[in-house]
Amino acid sequence: MILVTGGAGYIGSHICLELLNAGHAVVVFDNLVNGNVEALRRVEAICGRPIAFQNGDLRDPSAIERLFSEYPVEAVIHLAGLKSVEDSVRRPLSYFDNNVKGALHLLLAMENAGVRKLVFSSSATVYGEPEALPLSESARTGATNPYGRTKWMIEHILQDVVKADPSRSFSDHGPVLCQVRMLNESPLIPDFEWLERMISEETRAA
Numbered sequence: 001m002i003l004v005t006g007g008a009g010y011i012g013s014h015i016c017l018e019l020l021n022a023g024h025a026v027v028v029f030d031n032l033v034n035g036n037v038e039a040l041r042r043v044e045a046i047c048g049r050p051i052a053f054q055n056g057d058l059r060d061p062s063a064i065e066r067l068f069s070e071y072p073v074e075a076v077i078h079l080a081g082l083k084s085v086e087d088s089v090r091r092p093l094s095y096f097d098n099n100v101k102g103a104l105h106l107l108l109a110m111e112n113a114g115v116r117k118l119v120f121s122s123s124a125t126v127y128g129e130p131e132a133l134p135l136s137e138s139a140r141t142g143a144t145n146p147y148g149r150t151k152w153m154i155e156h157i158l159q160d161v162v163k164a165d166p167s168r169s170f171s172d173h174g175p176v177l178c179q180v181r182m183l184n185e186s187p188l189i190p191d192f193e194w195l196e197r198m199i200s201e202e203t204r205a206a
Ligand SMILES: NC(=O)c1ccc[n+]([C@@H]2O[C@H](COP(=O)([O-])OP(=O)(O)OC[C@H]3O[C@@H](n4cnc5c(N)ncnc54)[C@H](O)[C@@H]3O)[C@@H](O)[C@H]2O)c1
Pocket: 005, 006, 007, 008, 009, 010, 011, 012, 029, 030, 031, 032, 033, 034, 035, 036, 056, 057, 058, 059, 078, 079, 080, 081, 082, 083, 098, 102, 121, 122, 123, 124, 181, 182, 183, 184, 185
């Protein structure tokens, strides 16, 4: 079973659709601050298969710990987070609290449950002002706003986890920890083709 945090949101609900179509069982953990259970009900109707849903907040460690004790989770796609650059400039502490603390609680719950596979939705905001376009994966990072810095911090937490246990970087079955830096300019490509491509890459990694 795959846990999708933030699965009731925009990208999450599309990922749930792809996961169900690929034959996976799915559980969503979302506090609905910007998500909608109706999106999940529609995905269930399209696929004719159920999505388990737990309404919970990643800032509450007991809520995510409970999920791992109740569902046989094998891999996690972590999308839950606040995502507005402008809002993050106005409310930086809320962003660090929600995104960084939330990711830490998730990682600790995964460790306690022995779940090692994670795909993390990072963001191209970690690059700040790009030195050259188009951006390449190896371009220098340097976030210029609190939202981008939350993603950058989580990336560094993940890199330290891999440094402490290099077997988490890659396994015989593919990456164990993987981060995807998404670009929100991508909707310029019509029909959400970019999203489908990104989702199939994320689900392959999971
Ligand atoms: N949409 C984009 O173009 C884009 C670009 C780059 C990165 N991202 C990242 O991808 C992820 C998903 O983006 P999206 O566009 O689907 O956003 P979204 O706001 O639609 O989805 C995020 C979901 O996370 C939930 N959530 C937020 N904080 C939570 C918490 N503490 N506990 C539990 N649930 C929580 C929200 O209710 C929402 O359903 C985000 O992390 C975002 O930063 C998105």
